[in-house]
Amino acid sequence: MPNPYYTVEKGEWLFILLNTNELADYATKAGSGQREAWKKINDILKTAKETMISPGMEA
Numbered sequence: 001m002p003n004p005y006y007t008v009e010k011g012e013w014l015f016i017l018l019n020t021n022e023l024a025d026y027a028t029k030a031g032s033g034q035r036e037a038w039k040k041i042n043d044i045l046k047t048a049k050e051t052m053i054s055p056g057m058e059a
Contacts, residue, residue: 003019
């Protein structure tokens with residue numbers, strides 16, 4: 001993907017398509033701003049996932 005993201009509107013929906021290769025551990029250099037951004041987003045998503053799973057439910 002030439003851009004890091006695209007948006008598409010369909011009716012009242014907004015779809016966001018992300019180029020996740022640019023925000024991956026393997027695609028960034030250690031110590032770079034991109035790596036730090038990746039770590040921050042990854043930690044936020046992990047925390048959100050953990051809080052969304054009810055007891056007794058599997059991930």
